[in-house]
Amino acid sequence: MSAEPIASTEHFDVLIVGAGLSGVGAAHHLRTAFPDRTYAILEARDALGGTWDLFRYPGVRSDSDMQTLGYRFRPWTGVKSIADGPAILQYIQDTAADAGIDRHIRYGHRVTAASWSTEDALWTVTVEHDGETRQLTTNLLYVCSGYYHYDSGHRPAFPGIEQFGGTVVHPQQWPAELDYADKNVVVIGSGATAVTIVPAMAGQARHVTMLQRSPTYIAAIPGEDKLANRLRALLGDRLGYAVTRWKNVATTTAIYQLSRRRPRLMRSVLRKGAVKLLPPGYDVDRHFRPRYNPWDQRLCLAPDGDLFTAIRRGGTSVVTDEIAGFTETGIRLRSGTELPADVVVTATGLRLLAFGGIRLTVDDRPVQLPETMAYKGMMLSGVPNFVFTVGYTNASWTLKADLVSEYTVRLLRHLDEHGYDQCVPVNDRTDVAERPLLDFQAGYVQRSMHEFPRAGSRRPWRMGTSYPNDLLLLRHGRIDDGALRFRRKPAVHRAAAQVSSPGAPARQ
The missing domain is CATH 3.50.50.60 (FAD/NAD(P)-binding domain)
Incomplete structure (x- = not known):
């Protein structure tokens, strides 16, 4: 599958990492709400579908019903509720093709690093493609890469x-x-x-x-x-x-x-x-x-x-x-x-990997993931304009993915309405105890949770496990809740942007 070439100076309003179930869903929500915003999906592999293109073992299928694993906006019309892998892959491909999302996917583009500049209110994203390293900029980085290594699974060292x-x-x-x-x-x-x-x-x-x-x-x-x-x-x-x-x-x-x-x-x-x-x-x-x-x-x-x-x-x-x-x-x-x-x-499990292994820095300071706390299970404390998707462990992945996308749309509208360029979760409470991001006893989770961000004991830092509760919080809860802080770029940079693009809107 051919990849659309990218220039080193290309800029997008939103960059989505991962063209699987979550990434395609995120793109659909964003393009529906903001048809004029520019976006691209960066996919390390040569095909869309994520898990459902990667796994080819006999009988591969969903372990959730398709009425909840399917997107909220696109009905599942298959006869089987527990669907096989090829049927799920076709569902994702059809969703991308029908909305024109597939034309925005950059295949073979592995994101290795992302650096945030508060002064410029921009992410600079480093991408490897065809043996070359390139850079893109974006206002919002949206990571939908799942939480495991795509290259290989976990295999214990069996004697002999x-x-x-x-x-x-x-x-x-x-x-x-x-x-x-x-x-x-x-x-x-x-x-x-x-x-x-x-x-x-x-x-x-x-x-x-x-x-x-x-x-x-x-x-x-x-x-x-x-x-x-x-x-x-x-x-x-x-x-x-x-x-x-x-x-x-x-x-x-x-x-x-x-x-x-x-x-x-x-x-x-x-x-x-x-x-x-x-x-x-x-x-x-x-x-x-x-x-x-x-x-x-x-x-x-x-x-x-x-x-x-x-x-x-x-x-x-x-x-x-x-x-x-x-x-x-x-x-x-x-x-x-x-x-x-x-x-x-x-069949000994997965090897977990946070955010596809992307190295994050904020104002030249490396982000140590275990020192961050997940805000509403979808943003990181101290990391501006950054959203990620991690689905439920006790229900369908897409239930949470859809809610994260809906919240992201609400957040972007809030930024537009108030003229903000940046938003960052800040945990300055002393009564929030740390919890594992995934409070789950499976071996593949326990092996790697120390490498992931932490969750908290209280809202909005608690990792939700209830779809009805998260629906109220993410679809209807307040955006400006005190934990999410907003700011505008310095006036000198805003003026410079207006001069460089006369007559163009200064939206960042």
Whole structure:
């Protein structure tokens, strides 16, 4: 895919980093609200779609319903509520093409650094493209790069893996030519990726084993939301989608709240669901009874109970044990058992990376991310004109992404109406205790949270986990709330800008 060339002196009102689900959504909100504002999306890879273009492993799909993973402004019209990766990618591509957003994407443009000048009220953004380093300027830097390394996933140092004679693959770098037909496959892991891959490979492999160190909560849900499809037929795409979206928000919120307040009850419900779907006499407590409470880690979904169905049919098994080491023909476990394997899939998680690894400086001072605090889960203390998107861990990512975009539109309007050039969150309260940005017990989160900004114990520094609460705060809450500070450029620079562009508006 060809990339539009950029000049070293190009300026944009807004620069968006990342052309995935969040970046395309952000562009749509901005161009709808401000059709005359200039913007570009800088994408390090050669295609749009982010996660949904990167991951190509068997069965790749959403782990949230598409009525909430889809954009608020664009109804999901697919029959399946739990959609596969190619369908989600097509949805993002169609959104970008229909709005002309795809013409503003600069592919192969990796942002490595961004420097803010208070004197000029500008970000200078350093970009690598085709082996060259270039710079762009912008009034607002909007980072939608997700929170993990796109280059490689997390793979533990397994003892003896170098002597294994089979094939080892990580889901994040799935080889298109991999042939696993009639082979023994071991999938290491028990998170959403493993729960997806195991039933998808079961139809072709000789035997698939999900090897887990400890169990995960897995809930069987319908892959198709029949009520959503009926509502769409009765009310039309837009209204039917809106009603279903709120129905699903209410349902997932209630399940999450019940899990936190009545964990014993939810443990019992999930266990009974597994017992019902597994073969009689199956050791449910060993393989499907986690040590933690529901939603201490993300709840995995099995659309139409596909994982349980694969186990029931045979040819698929779950082993709960620890890896002692690899052999030439498989994996040796702590219990002494050896699992034969031709293919090993290391579904062992992500490597987190804050803001795509961009080095931030403010007035020549490097920004130390762990020393900053996240304002409303979307800006950083002490960092002007900077917005980022991090979605929910207990609900659909896009629910939060849409709200961040809506708030950004409101913020830009506030700046325009009051003649401001800059806004920066300032935490000068002494009663705000530090919290992790993502208060989540998953291993991939715990490994890297020390490298991320902090959240706070009180609003507006608390990282929201409730869509209804965040909706009130971000869509309807005050912009000028005391924590967000505003200023104008020095008059001498404003006058110089007007002289250099006679007759042009002095908006920055």
